[in-house]
Amino acid sequence: MTDVIKVAVLGAAGRMGSEAVKAINSAADLELVAALGSGDPLESLEGTGADIVVDLTVPSVSEANVRYAVEHGMHAVVGTTGWDEEKLQRLRDLLDEHPETGVLIAPNFAIGAVLAGKFAAAASRYFESVEVIELHHPNKLDAPSGTARHTAQLIAEARREAGVAPSPDATESDPEGSRGAVIEDVHVHAVRLRGLVAHEEILLGDTGQQLSIRHDSFDRVSFMPGVLLGVRRVGSAPGLTHGLDGYLELD
Template identity: 60%
Template sequence: MSDLIRVAVLGASGRMGAQTCAAVEAADGLQLVARLGRGDAPGAGTLAGADVAVDFTVPSVTEANVHALLDAGVHAVVGTTGWDDASRGRVTEHLGRVNAERAAAGLGGLGVLIAPNFGLSAVLAMTFAAKAARYFESAEVVELHHPNKVDAPSGTARHTAAAIARARAEAGLGPSPDATESGWEARGADVDGVRVHAVRLRGLVAHEEILFGNEGEQLVIRQDSFDRASFMPGVVLAVRSVGSRPGLTVGLEHVLDLS
């Protein structure tokens, strides 16, 4: 990969794809070389020499796209949802094969980065929460969203609570103290022993607040996503990082430098 990273965008006419095109064009060191729309199959012809491709398409085609990108020798950044253990496993297997061939040919390995969330504030909030969890007696999560959301609690809040629960278990902490005898319906959902509350309010977009408490102190990590534009710094960071991370990476947090 040269110093200038050539980027193709798959799903370029969708909302996220269009924003990605604009973000790539505005970013130092990135060059937008191809916009692929609905009918455009990713291949040598359509990818126009791209080093990295960003996939914001739909669940039904995203896996096939990634395999085509690997065949074309292009790193992939994937924001499309719908991935599961099986589809990730097939990509890992494909990466193993193609990167062995590349190694034999003296080429660096290809990388695939699948990120459920490109929001830096959301990813950092989750990461910090997992790190803080072992140091506090109590932990709870409150997520707040617009009232058109159909599921509760949000996926981000579930992941955060699960990560907190794992960190507490590793540190030998039991459940957060709770003397509640009546009114459990006000105490939120139980995600691996961590209470998660979902607020729905007109005017909000997507927000998460993680509360930790010890005797005499509190730590609150709050994250607000006001606009889809907030995902672009994370997409650009992923595009810049994927070339130096051969193999499959799941989660933007792995390309953040938090040392």
């Protein structure tokens, strides 16, 4: 028999946090024992018996939250951004002193997006050509998206390791820049369209064939299965895991 896992959510009133509260309440094997907002002190966690802390707060407090959890024997699943190398190193040092505690820090909890990037990189060594298209709502301020940039980097790294040449391109004339961005030899195109949320498509081509891998995020609830996966596994993954892909079994 599996015991129920006791979970505390920090940032429970935010957009991601409130979805996490709902998702945990809906999971039979999880029990929500605390839901803290920005005004609640960390000490509120005492006596809750929380096994896992889910941190969905803001960069300015995330490190303190996670350190508190680790120091009090709780594992942590972290979706807050802003974890630079300095913070990560301090956390690794702390985890060395707590060798049975696990922390997962994931920049993207959409399992499908993480898989799409992994699959694209794995396939890219077998195809002569590869390009990335990302599509988002038109209120987005930056282009291309961080996910697309990361996917291009994963692809470029896989192709370099396999000794694959850059994708062929005979273009001589492109006066308006229709060929898009080039990120480490990989062309990346950004589409902005009302009605969309966050989408990415990787196109791989070789003589006579094409492989297309596409991920669509229609709603931020798409991140919740990844959060729950993290909550269920972090307890058996001591140390620091960076990126949800470390928890995904692909074979």
